[in-house]
Amino acid sequence: MKKAIPALVVFAVFLLFWQYAADAGWVSPILLPSPLAVCRYLFDAGRDGILFSALGVTLGRLLVGYILGALGGLLLGFILYASPLARNTLGLAALGLQTLPSVCWAPMAILWFGQTEGAMYFVVVMGSLWSIAISVETAIRAVPDIYLRAARVMGSSGQHVWRTVVFPAALPQILGGAKQGWAFAWRSLMAAEIYVAIIRRFGIGQLLHFGRELNAMDQVVGVMVVIVIVGLLVDRAIFLPVDKYLRRTRGK
Amino acid sequence: MTILEMTGVEKRFPGPKGGEPVIALRGLSLAIGEGEYVCILGKSGCGKSTLLSIAAGLEKPDAGRVVCRGETVTGPDRHRMLMFQDAALFPWLDVLDNVLYGLTFVEGLTRREKLARAEDNLAMVGLSDFQRFRIHELSGGMRQRAALARALAPDPDILLIDEPFSALDAMTREQLYADIQRIWKETGKTILMVTHNVREAVCLGERVLILSTPGEVAANEPVNLPHPRSMNDPNLTLVAAHISTFLQG
Ligand SMILES: Nc1ncnc2c1ncn2[C@@H]1O[C@H](COP(=O)(O)OP(=O)(O)OP(=O)(O)O)[C@@H](O)[C@H]1O
Ligand SMILES: [Mg+2]
Helix, strand or coil: CCCHHHHHHHHHHHHHHHHHHHHCCCCCCCCCCCHHHHHHHHHHHHHCCHHHHHHHHHHHHHHHHHHHHHHHHHHHHHHHHHCHHHHHHHHHHHHHHHCCCHHHHHHHHHHHHCCCHHHHHHHHHHHHHHHHHHHHHHHHHCCCHHHHHHHHHCCCCHHHHHHHHHHHHHHHHHHHHHHHHHHHHHHHHHHHHHHCCCCCCCCHHHHHHHHHHCCCHHHHHHHHHHHHHHHHHHHHHHHHHHHHHHHHHHCC | CEEEEEEEEEEEECCHHHCCCEEEEEEEEEEEECCCEEEEECCCCCCHHHHHHHHHCCCCCCEEEEEECCEECCCCCCCEEEECCCCCCCCCCEHHHHHHHHCCCCCCCCHHHHHHHHHHHHHHCCCHHHCCCEHHHCCHHHHHHHHHHHHHCCCCCEEEEECCCCCCCHHHHHHHHHHHHHHHHHHCCEEEEEECCHHHHHHHCCEEEEEECCEEEEEEEECCCCCCCCCCCHHHHHHHHHHHHHHHC
16 A cells, blocks of 8 residues: 555646646647546546446456457367467467457458447457467466376376366466456457447447547547556456465465 | 386487487386385486386386386376475465375275375374465475375375485485484385485485496395484494495496
């Protein structure tokens, strides 16, 4: 908590300065809204429920897309580990596709799925799957051979070794991959929501998109703030505690 | 009665970058009797760890046979427990769960009996108060004790130990020498232990096998001193000096 105080002071000074600059008319509100204007937007959008329904839609998509991407990545990672043929073909493809910015999947998603939820999931899965698969494969490969030998001496073999040794030994690295995959999934979804216009159910990304079309900069900045907060919250509330637990129990 | 017998065991490894193959064991033969404590002594790289891997069944010999209690060894099983050079405890489990892991495949024990067996073995190595400790919270000596408890718990026919003390300081080592002699007497286990420390071999073993490079049994020396032995016993120094001559030759 001690560390939070200087950070809070710095942010407060920054916001005050920003507000002052806006009030003094140094920057046009059309280009950059004041912090108060952004707060007002967030408050209004929160009160009439648009913000929360959009947030609900977005998080729902993220959850489905990420779970699909993570499960697929886990499976693909195992396959890449187990099969040299897959490694020399799919593995190379995964390495390449991992570097592809996820917006690039959006045109294909629209052609294949139309303006549907399916298109959203597709972009999120493609955005996260490859990097998760590669981390899973690397994680399994990094499991020290001595653990496997120890397990075999004690009578373990086959899937029992996988369940009781390979998986737990690789878990910290797999988790690192899952966290990176989550970051990719979140970026992908925002790209997809800005790019794919679904008229009936809109998420946070579409809110940002409409803000631009309406020239409502308070909305644009307000939604950006929400996106940052969601990203931080998931990291702090889910990944950080698991990471801390693993560090505490294994001492690294 | 002979528990473990190795006859004409050969092992080669592919050499670096297609060079000459490395010969790790060259027609090695030995026999270990029930309840014996035998130490294998040899220079670094002479094939000691390879010998234990083959005895455990983790690796297959290129030629020769390994027989344990009259049955040819074809793969690892919990009747021949191997303790590795670096304890190889599982860091995702605590001390007690590590010992319980060794009991997973022991038939005919209830969960409660396994727990009791694990606790007894931890008590024997002096780790009763550390059952719920994590591996990284243990000192090097305590890790070797935990590994010993994990290897003893399934009640194997023979315990194969690979240089368990080489990474420890002298004081910790002497304490462990005393403890392992006591445990050997208490349990009556057959132990085959590898080391490159002559005094250690003489202090613990009833018999010392000297390995030449590459692995062949060059000498078989009995150590006729009563247990428990102390590293500081002058008689032990004499025997050690005698055995050292085989290593130089
Ligand atoms: N998996 C392997 N691949 C290739 N060569 C190996 C392998 N394992 C062992 N060797 C070689 O076989 C020889 C014997 O190795 P081993 O590990 O059995 O020696 P050691 O007597 O246990 O040595 P140390 O006292 O240093 O532990 C060495 O020359 C080593 O380089
Ligand atoms: Mg060795």
